Amino acid sequence: MLERIPAYTDAMLDETGTLSDRVYRHLADRLIAGRFAPGDKLSLRAVSEALGLSIMPVREAVSRLAAEGALEVAPKKAVTVPLMRAAQFRDITQVRIEVEGFAAALACKAATSDSLAGIEAREREFRELSEQAQADLAQAVAANQAFHFAVYRAAGSAELLAIIERLWLRVGPIINLDLRENPERLRLGGAVQAHRACLAAIRENRPDAAREAIASDIGGASAFILSRQRLLD
């Protein structure tokens, strides 16, 4: 049974590409934004009905997401959002620190004035959101994502960006689950500080500092999530 039907009831905004592509982007966006929780079950038929299509495009989209590890599909069983073990989360965190840190370092050299302005704007938005007394968590998650991807896009490497998107597809559900249950963490300001340091490093063209700032951002959030013991093992 589809446990989160409401997530599907809104229409797909995107209207370009094949139906499969649209369903893929629809589901991928929701995964990255943390609209699904680990363990959630989907059904091809339920999704296709909610979207007003046959199950074919949904099958292809789910198949792609499964290939990327963003969904799990066991033969004859319901498609699920993967649960993650603590060891796996530590593994993915170490990879994120290396890869996203590298992207931040690249961004120092490759950033244009345009992309720098974009990074600055995203930094400000996230900072202002987390300074609010009653912060909108969903908005904060989106703003955090926007800042990180502004940096990674500034690195100018399509390959790197694709790898990072795949990583976020996997951690999206966990990060969001954490933030939803621990809103106070936003107010501690670890992320704000790391973002500020990253921005400064890019401005001043100090690749090692940028790498370090992203590493501390990712490491801090991961340590917090692991300390909460909500993961398996």
Added chain:
Amino acid sequence: MLERIPAYTDAMLDETGTLSDRVYRHLADRLIAGRFAPGDKLSLRAVSEALGLSIMPVREAVSRLAAEGALEVAPKKAVTVPLMRAAQFRDITQVRIEVEGFAAALACKAATSDSLAGIEAREREFRELSEQAQADLAQAVAANQAFHFAVYRAAGSAELLAIIERLWLRVGPIINLDLRENPERLRLGGAVQAHRACLAAIRENRPDAAREAIASDIGGASAFILSRQRLLD
């Protein structure tokens, strides 16, 4: 029209998992091993007929490979093995150096006596093959791949391994095309030397040296390929 039908005529060895999974592994293995050249066209129907199945499992497999960038599928046009521009190849090379270098560094700390023995065996096999007067190129490519993945597997990170496999899926066709047309490069021994240095670094637990060795191996091969100007742009 299927241009390389012979590639499909042999049966699929693997008999576990769904048909889609088997077709996926079948095609992925062939891509990594360089059995396809950039620009090759496939047809869902031709592949499915050669494999004795309906087109459904092939569709899903191709769809997954397309999601990983290993195949390109434009609506209503034949599926193709992607052509790569020089800029794109440079980009992917820089990412490979960072990611595969990181894996080699990790392997220093994580290698067990078993995995080290495996790496040594693969190093020897590749060295002996490239010392032969009339080396079998296909075998040399396979041996090179075996050495690299022995190292990466020793790093003990499933996440990293998945990312690297995806990268090889993309560069497989290009690397092999290069080696097929320039057999003399094998005899120059750049790869053999890099492999030896990498093995020594892992033995002596020197992560930076291991990273450096892999970087020089990848960088050397890429520089050679780029100098040959067989890529677009």
Added chain:
DNA sequence: TGCCGCAATCTGTGATCACAGTTAGCTTCC
């Protein structure tokens, strides 16, 4: 009242058909 087992309903998988857009080869005309 609690547990076991069966049956209805769910799941993804695979095959087949219809369709529209693309490609390529052949014919025809210059």
Added chain:
DNA sequence: GGAAGCTAACTGTGATCACAGATTGCGGCA
């Protein structure tokens, strides 16, 4: 002899149907 245009065969896309295994909840038994 060569080029332009048309047609026939090919392409992936999407829908629908059949099937076998998994799940779940209801009913009966202890």
